[in-house]
Amino acid sequence: MKIGIIGGTGLYDAGLFQDAEEQRVLTKYGEVKLMAGYAEGNQVVFLNRHGAGHKLPPHLINYRANIAALKETRVDMIIATAAVGSLREDIAPGQLVILDQFIDFTSGRKHTFFNGGADAVVHVDMTQPYCQEVRGTLIEAAHSENLPLVEKGTYICTQGPRFETPAEVAMFARLGGDVVGMTNVPEVVLAREAEICYGAVAVVTNSAAGISDTELTHQEVLDTMAANQAKLKRLLAKSTQM
Numbered sequence: 001m002k003i004g005i006i007g008g009t010g011l012y013d014a015g016l017f018q019d020a021e022e023q024r025v026l027t028k029y030g031e032v033k034l035m036a037g038y039a040e041g042n043q044v045v046f047l048n049r050h051g052a053g054h055k056l057p058p059h060l061i062n063y064r065a066n067i068a069a070l071k072e073t074r075v076d077m078i079i080a081t082a083a084v085g086s087l088r089e090d091i092a093p094g095q096l097v098i099l100d101q102f103i104d105f106t107s108g109r110k111h112t113f114f115n116g117g118a119d120a121v122v123h124v125d126m127t128q129p130y131c132q133e134v135r136g137t138l139i140e141a142a143h144s145e146n147l148p149l150v151e152k153g154t155y156i157c158t159q160g161p162r163f164e165t166p167a168e169v170a171m172f173a174r175l176g177g178d179v180v181g182m183t184n185v186p187e188v189v190l191a192r193e194a195e196i197c198y199g200a201v202a203v204v205t206n207s208a209a210g211i212s213d214t215e216l217t218h219q220e221v222l223d224t225m226a227a228n229q230a231k232l233k234r235l236l237a238k239s240t241q242m
């Protein structure tokens, strides 16, 4: 089994490698840096979504190159992590949400491999946007590690890089969103187009703007991620062993 891990904000190494080495993969969409190694007998490839030193904002991430690189390294599945704000009073910071749906509010991103012409025209099915197999593994791993878990959730993807207004947050909650973030689309869509089984665990780092009455900062997101990093690493370690 070869497992791809895409680390989001606050997860810049998987923390589970025995012997990691850097790999550079040149794709049609650009070059991608990966760390490749072994964890408990499985091959693991780690990709840092925001690049070295968190230099890439959500709207400038080369999602196509990232997924193409993981496809080229022939991963059997992808587990992605994502920092999110909660849209619900009953989903608190520190909880892990295994995403099962998304609603896309991004714009202007390079969001497909299929642009017609020399590429095919393909309309992928999104009835179950996240791979059920990876979701099952993440849920089982979280239970066996006794981690605070919400088994499903709808992810609202905003364009960013700004945070939301309270009016937007109220709208997103009414639309059925559970959590909000800036990166899962088009990543999950491109993985489906590339026919890679993709699942994502969202780490709730804050209540979305207007739900808590304090102002939201990126530092708050980083601090909560740091405080919950051990949980996430335990989840990834367990998931890659299953």
Ligand code: HPA
Binding pocket: 083, 084, 085, 086, 158, 163, 164, 180, 181, 182, 205, 206, 207, 208, 209, 216, 221
């Ligand atoms: N909004 C959007 N993206 C985020 C948030 C948020 O509140 N928290 C972490 N990523």
